[in-house]
Amino acid sequence: MTTNKKDIFKIISTLIFFAVNLNNIVYGGNVYIDQNKKPLLDYQVIGEKVEKIYGVKLNRPVTVIFKETPGGRFNCESNEIFINQNDPLQKKLVTIAHETSHLMHCQITNNKSTNEELRFVDEGLASIIGQRITGDEDSYKAQTKEESALERDKGNVSFELVKKWKKYFGTGNIATSNWKAYRVGSSFIYYLIYKYGEGTPFDFLKYLERSSFQEALLKTTGNSEQEIEVAWLEYIYEQGKI
Numbered sequence: 204m205t206t207n208k209k210d211i212f213k214i215i216s217t218l219i220f221f222a223v224n225l226n227n228i229v230y231g232g233n234v235y236i237d238q239n240k241k242p243l244l245d246y247q248v249i250g251e252k253v254e255k256i257y258g259v260k261l262n263r264p265v266t267v268i269f270k271e272t273p274g275g276r277f278n279c280e281s282n283e284i285f286i287n288q289n290d291p292l293q294k295k296l297v298t299i300a301h302e303t304s305h306l307m308h309c310q311i312t313n314n315k316s317t318n319e320e321l322r323f324v325d326e327g328l329a330s331i332i333g334q335r336i337t338g339d340e341d342s343y344k345a346q347t348k349e350e351s352a353l354e355r356d357k358g359n360v361s362f363e364l365v366k367k368w369k370k371y372f373g374t375g376n377i378a379t380s381n382w383k384a385y386r387v388g389s390s391f392i393y394y395l396i397y398k399y400g401e402g403t404p405f406d407f408l409k410y411l412e413r414s415s416f417q418e419a420l421l422k423t424t425g426n427s428e429q430e431i432e433v434a435w436l437e438y439i440y441e442q443g444k445i
């Protein structure tokens with residue numbers, strides 16, 4: 204590196220350092236703020252739990268937009284979460300945890316988690332983590348077993364199907380979308396945990412930043428996509444009997 208380049212590098216590093224710290228000073232390290240930039244301290248602990256589970260710091264602050272319409276949403280580019288202001292507190296908490304997990308997936312995979320073919324992983328894992336932090340994961344897991352076993356019986360579970368997320372799940376319309384698709388996505392995550400250990404879904408996400416679905420799966424599990432698919436369907440079948 205020439206002296207000139209070194210100087211420019213130093214200036215840029217210093218600017219980034221100040222930008223990050225200025226953000227921390229202005230927002231006091233808060234995870235969440237509302238659209239008026241007011242800190243949302245009631246939700247702080249959710250962000251901290253998400254960080255602990257994934258072992259990664261969230262880009263702060265996350266802006267929470269309260270809207271009148273049902274359903275949660277996220278936007279990785281603007282680092283925003285949208286929740287229904289009319290939901291009861293418990294539902295708001297689950298939604299915040301779920302949507303924060305989506306932002307975390309974007310951070311870890313450099314936004315690849317929002318690619319069509321990875322949406323089933325994105326929703327499957329966000330649903331589990333949302334329930335783990337703020338809801339009832341045992342009931343959610345039981346629901347996952349039941350629904351994914353029924354979907355498998357109908358021939359509705361395969362990588363080919365779930366990777367075409369818009370067709371498989373729908374557009375997100377509350378009434379017309381196939382919400383069982385979330386549980387099928389979660390069954391894949393639960394399979395990875397069951398077979399390869401608790402940390403596997405997080406390792407898998409990290410590999411996804413630089414690798415295709417198939418390569419990331421091979422790096423995480425040592426098995427091919429075809430092998431994993433057979434074993435995942437078998438797992439759903441066995442779990443459905445319990």
Ligand SMILES: [Zn+2]
Pocket residue numbers: 301302305326329
């Ligand atoms: Zn979601």
